[in-house]
Amino acid sequence: MELTNKDKMKILLSKVPEVTIFFWIIKILCTTVGETFADFLNINLGLGLTLTSVIMGVAFAFVLFIQFKTKKYIPGVYWLTVVLISVFGTLITDNMVENMNVKLTTSVILFTILLAATFVLWFKSEKTLSIHSIYTSKREAFYWLAILFTFALGTAVGDYVAEELALGYTLTGLIVITIIACVFVAAKYLKFDSILTFWIAYVLTRPLGASLGDFMSQPKSLGGLGLGATVTSIIFLSAILAVVLFLSLTKRDKIGDEKKRVNDNHATSKSLAVQVCAIACVFAAAGIFIGLYASNHNKYVKDKNDLSGELAGFISTENDMRGYVVANDLKDARAKADTLENDWDSQEGTLRPQNQSQWTEIDTTFDQVLTAVRASNDIEKCKSVIDNSLAVLTKTNSTSPAKTQNPEATSTQNPPAKTQSPETISTQQPTQSSISNTSKTSSLGNLSSFIKIEKDTLALVNNGDLAGAKTRVKDLETAWDNAQADLQPKDSKKWTQIDGTIDTVLSQLRSSNPKQAACKSALEASISAMQS
Numbered sequence: 001m002e003l004t005n006k007d008k009m010k011i012l013l014s015k016v017p018e019v020t021i022f023f024w025i026i027k028i029l030c031t032t033v034g035e036t037f038a039d040f041l042n043i044n045l046g047l048g049l050t051l052t053s054v055i056m057g058v059a060f061a062f063v064l065f066i067q068f069k070t071k072k073y074i075p076g077v078y079w080l081t082v083v084l085i086s087v088f089g090t091l092i093t094d095n096m097v098e099n100m101n102v103k104l105t106t107s108v109i110l111f112t113i114l115l116a117a118t119f120v121l122w123f124k125s126e127k128t129l130s131i132h133s134i135y136t137s138k139r140e141a142f143y144w145l146a147i148l149f150t151f152a153l154g155t156a157v158g159d160y161v162a163e164e165l166a167l168g169y170t171l172t173g174l175i176v177i178t179i180i181a182c183v184f185v186a187a188k189y190l191k192f193d194s195i196l197t198f199w200i201a202y203v204l205t206r207p208l209g210a211s212l213g214d215f216m217s218q219p220k221s222l223g224g225l226g227l228g229a230t231v232t233s234i235i236f237l238s239a240i241l242a243v244v245l246f247l248s249l250t251k252r253d254k255i256g257d258e259k260k261r262v263n264d265n266h267a268t269s270k271s272l273a274v275q276v277c278a279i280a281c282v283f284a285a286a287g288i289f290i291g292l293y294a295s296n297h298n299k300y301v302k303d304k305n306d307l308s309g310e311l312a313g314f315i316s317t318e319n320d321m322r323g324y325v326v327a328n329d330l331k332d333a334r335a336k337a338d339t340l341e342n343d344w345d346s347q348e349g350t351l352r353p354q355n356q357s358q359w360t361e362i363d364t365t366f367d368q369v370l371t372a373v374r375a376s377n378d379i380e381k382c383k384s385v386i387d388n389s390l391a392v393l394t395k396t397n398s399t400s401p402a403k404t405q406n407p408e409a410t411s412t413q414n415p416p417a418k419t420q421s422p423e424t425i426s427t428q429q430p431t432q433s434s435i436s437n438t439s440k441t442s443s444l445g446n447l448s449s450f451i452k453i454e455k456d457t458l459a460l461v462n463n464g465d466l467a468g469a470k471t472r473v474k475d476l477e478t479a480w481d482n483a484q485a486d487l488q489p490k491d492s493k494k495w496t497q498i499d500g501t502i503d504t505v506l507s508q509l510r511s512s513n514p515k516q517a518a519c520k521s522a523l524e525a526s527i528s529a530m531q532s
Contacts, residue, residue, distance in 0.1 A: 015073055015134045016143065017253035019198065022243055024205065026079055029240045031151075031209025034086030036217060036233040038094075045375055049098060049367075053091045060084040064144065068137060075248045079240065085144065086206075089151025093159070101360065104160040111153035118146045119199075129195050150199070154206020161207070161290060164352060171293075173211025175286055176204050182282050192275045200279065307351055307358045311397040312449035313343060314362075315390065316479060318369070322386045325379055333382070337373045340366065358396050365389035443491035444498070447530045450480060454505070454530070458523045461516060469519065470509045477506060501526035 017023055042052040060081075067081045093111075096102040102110075122142035123129055134143050162172040180201055187197035216225050217232040227235070247253045317340045324333035344366055352359040365388060372378075372385045453476040460469035480502055488495045505522045508514060 015067070015070070015078070015140050016131050017073055017075070017078065017247070019131070020253055022247055022253055024201075026240055026243050027082065027202070028205050028209040028212065029236045029243075030079065030083045030086050031154075031206050032213035032216075033233055033236045033240065034083055034090060034151075036213055036230075036236070038087045038090055040230060040233060048371060049091070049095060053088075053095055056084065056087045056091060060088045067144075068140065073254065075244045075253065079244050081144075082147070083240070085148055086151050089148050090155045092148075092152045093155040097159070098360070098363070103356075104156055104164050107156035108153065108160055111149055111156055115146060115149040115153055115203075118142065118149060122146065129199070131198065146199070147202075150203045151206055154203050155210070157203075158207025158210050162211070165290060167290065167293060169211040169214040173208055173215070175290065176208045176211065179282060179286055180204050180208065183279070186275070186279070192279075193272055196272070196275060196279070306355050307362075307396050309397060309448075309452075310351060310354070311362075311393050312452065313475075313479075314340065315393050315397060316449070316482065317343065318386055318390050318393065320482060321369070321373065322383060322390070325373070325382045325386065328379060330373070330377065330382075333373050337370050341370055362389075362392055362396065365392050443494050444487045445490065447498075450476060450483075451527055451530050453479065454523055454527050457505075457509075458520065458527070461519045461523065464516065466509065466514050466516065466519065470514070473506060473509050476502065498526070498529050501529045 038052060038056065041047050041055065042049050047055070063077070063081050063084050067077050070077055093107055096107055097104060119129055122139075126133070126139055126142070131143065134140050158169075158172060158176075161167050161175070162169045167175075183192075183197050183201050183204075186192040187194060213232055213236070216227050216235070317336055321333050321336040321340065324330070324336060344363070365385070368385045369389050372382045376382060453472065457469045457472045457476065460466070460472060480499070484495075501522070505519070505526050508519045508522045
């Protein structure tokens, strides 16, 4: 059956591209660029979340105005609009969570309702939700509003699963890929309604893109490729430009003349109801898996209601940073800022559920520290914001009398030795051992942070995970070396004694064929020396 002149005119006036593999590639790339670019403006340039939101909101409104003014689909304009709406949609969720203290669960529910309401009004007005019918201003307005809410919802869902439930972005990405694969099979082989499957996939590609970006930008110590946000943004932006240029030249994403591309694969009401139930079952299965995994993964935080005793590594990092600032060494101070940001982000899923208000308070001071150190050469300002953050950290870390702060917390006069990042807080809960859980202050001061690392290492050894213990003990070596200038002058004899036990621990764990018993014995001896 040939197309009528009216159908042909609608094709010519279509304002969106055909849904091909290129569509989904660029969409995922746009998602990643949007998020990393927002972080670049917010943190690296020090604009802050509010100003970043205003700037990106204005930019989005301007480009959207141009998109509405165009008479047909123009790849460059359309995909620039998608990039900016991905940024703006992400910032909406971030502002709600960080500036308004709205819980992610509330955000998920709210944006689900708003997206559903948009679809209801769109269908009631136009009798279709097909993206192949975007040839009037009203339909295009509904289309972009739905796109905005999909990005906001995708951000909230992804952050909730990856951060609040502490599954991490890698596992979250795998879960999302699995669901998208099920949706693809349903659309391709089971002939599910094309509009239903399209919008589900559109929402899910948001957390997928975030996971991919996180994998590429995060440091290798956190399981990423260590490319950083700036390099990752450049790579993805270059890929977007290359694909958009390719499509502009080949016209492969222009809606074709085939009848099947004008009429979507619509299901009957009864069939659609069955399809919705089937997809709901897939989401329910994913929800059950996520719930069980998160419950098992985070079961040890259920009895905690504060962050006391958990912040020693962050205190150490900020003291190192302050030392560099005092010495006017902003290059190394900024390197420590990267360490602080990466360590804090990696521990969000563990720390945030323990006490939301404390986590938010600390997160706010960290944002101020990162902004000041990265965007300012004002030494006094940098010192001021770091001191304020240290005060919050120290107070929170010592909330419980039984838990104490890092020994370096009071040392701010000299820059630390230039080494790798200080200790990273462990998410591994130590198992019970014969070593006492209490520590007393020695002539070197309170060594609880070092004892904690050794107990974490001992727990791994007791569980037979010598590789994990070898990795964890690196934190001990780094933290002990960083603290040498502060601790050794207090009691050189005691420091040398403990340093010898630490060397024995390192030697045992790093031997070509480490023995569990020998490693355990060395760790217990070192812990005993620190506690005496």
